[in-house]
Amino acid sequence: MKFSEESPKNALFTPDFTQNPYPVYARLREEEPIAQLMFPDGQFGWMITRYEDAAEVLKDNRFIKDMTKVFGSGSQSIFTSNMLFSDPPDHRRLRGLVQQGFTPKLVESMREHIQQIADGLLDAVEGKDRMSLIDDYAFPLPIIVISEILGVPIEDQDKFRVWSNSIIGASNAEEGPDVYRHMQEFTEYLGHWFAKVRENPGDDLISQLISAEDAGEKLSEQEIYGVVALLIIAGHETTVNLIGNGMISLLQHPDQLERLRENPDLIKSAIEEMLRYNGPVEFSTSRWAGEDLEFRGHRMKRGDLVVVALDSANRDGDHFSDPDLFDITRERSRHLAFGHGIHMCLGAPLARLEGEIAINTLLRRFPNIRMREGADALEWRPGMIVRGVKEIPLSL
Structure with a gap:
């Protein structure tokens, strides 16, 4: 990536940056680690790129998550009525209701x-000479798992992919023409689904949440939509993206791929290195200064937007030795991939387990795998x- 002599902020969110953001992050950490800039959605705010600063912002209660405290109650939607966009004590209440479905014992x-x-x-692609990693494997595996936890009919998984991509795109200021229709379809689907669950509850997590709501345990209709x-x-x-990015990192580093194939027990440290090296969540969701x-x-005014560049923090040489080296035997590091x-992230143990199983199984079943x-x-x-990435074409 070529740079001008101007601020590295000018290279943010360009096509070259999207392909490989890490040289830009390195310059920002060096030259302007707490940078004021205009984000793609038109908001003006602060980007945090160094590890120590990032970790501090993520736990500093002066930076709030509830946007209604900044923009008023009209700013809230079903997509923000959950623990990710709330502050204590609401955050504690909402997280407490959900975490029953993600305890370490239950995940294991x-x-x-x-x-x-x-x-x-993988049985479905056995005998073929190629596969699409995202379509055939990385997407369906976790959506099947989360659907079963929640009680969602598995036949609806393709709908969730369309809705998810559209809603994520909207949060990226990459709104397509169908985003509002997809949001409406998603909301209507949840409404019909909740009605069925109320008539015939099961032992899934959503049945438990709706039962808690009906029992008056401080769960509003808006909140249950938001949690789901x-x-x-x-x-x-x-x-x-853990599976996708992790496989890209392995395939780009054949020595590490061979090391993991020969010693599958390295998978736990390998997953941590995949999360650190090219993590699936590049930026934290929004925070705002709750006060001057x-x-x-740096002086920040009440209501200032603050965003943490998680993938930048995880390449900070002041915290990680040889940060640009992909090493699956690296000692467990306190990366910020899950915040x-x-x-x-409440689902971090589940994501780790799914990543471990998905990648080790793929390497065991198809030892000659490579990118097409x-x-x-x-x-x-x-x-x-x-x-x-949108897709990873593989030869088997």
């Missing part, structure tokens, strides 16, 4: 079933929040 109990799902998806929207959209996007404040010598503080095209030909999804 899913191992055998997730293995069966992975094998079934978060789990369906964010709950599988992270894993899709000073942070690291930090009270908003740390060079990494430069991959099309990265534009915008903010998620970092992932």
